[in-house]
């Protein structure tokens with residue numbers, strides 16, 4: 001936490017000290033005062049938090065946790081300016097939830113937020129699965145895992161379905177080696193890397209029960225519930241609006257009914273299934289327009305009709 005610009009600082013009995021880009025020589029005197037609002041504005045963290053609110057439907061508890069973490073980091077860096085060394089907070093996390101519930105999307109925003117608040121140097125996300133970390137032969141796992149860790153330094157390492165790293169039935173599985181390297185780095189290099197483990201809640205719980213070392217290094221558990229029908233509809237509308245489409249009034253009940261039926265079918269992937277349904281509707285819409293000879297207007301180019309969804313097979 002050294003070398004940061006001196007945002008929003010002033011002495012108790014004087015105006016703001018000099019230009020904002022002058023670094024302070026040492027810790028602030030005990031009677032100094034720091035303008036938290038200015039500190040907050042300078043970090044530009046609110047842009048990321050606002051875009052989370054704007055771009056993602058629902059997920060209120062997830063958004064609240066991310067805001068809490070942002071507040072902690074902001075206050076921490078002001079404390080550091082007074083010379084209070086509280087150590088780096090542990091930010092390794094576990095995101096539990098079904099497919100398509102927004103875990104990767106939130107992790108991308110989180111990485112950016114951690115960067116803006118000075119916690120990590122770069123703020124990129126490296127998403128991986130077991131195959132990226134674990135080799136097939138003896139001696140292959142350590143270099144693979146270390147290479148991934150090297151790529152992730154300065155950002156967030158997102159391990160999807162992390163429980164695949166551990167195979168209870170095989171003591172000599174190479175996944176164990178990857179876990180041990182991860183554990184070490186999570187403990188010793190947490191000043192420039194945040195690890196997010198993601199996956200289904202029950203499987204994640206079983207993984208932690210068998211890997212207490214991993215469990216104890218995770219500071220934040222955040223659950224991403226499946227979306228309710230109304231949320232799926234809103235997600236769909238948001239996606240369509242972004243792409244310049246809208247539903248004709250008579251399409252609304254058809255789309256709603258499609259989501260209701262799709263939701264209870266196997267391999268339903270929440271927002272991702274909504275996206276896929278829209279992609280298919282776009283294809284049909286385009287085919288329909290081309291099949292009808294004549295001119296098109298803006299309304300025709302942007303309006304999805306019931307038949308664009310009706311042909312959608314609910315098991316896709």
Ligand SMILES: Nc1ncnc2c1ncn2[C@@H]1O[C@H](COP(=O)(O)OP(=O)(O)OP(=O)(O)O)[C@@H](O)[C@H]1O
Nearest residue numbers: 055056057098099100101102103104105235271272
């Ligand atoms: N609440 C939401 N509002 C709007 N769009 C969403 C929401 N949740 C997810 N999406 C969109 O759905 C898609 C899938 O989301 P994402 O990849 O983040 O899910 P995931 O939980 O990581 O899935 P998986 O575990 O299967 O990888 C993305 O395009 C994302 O932008």
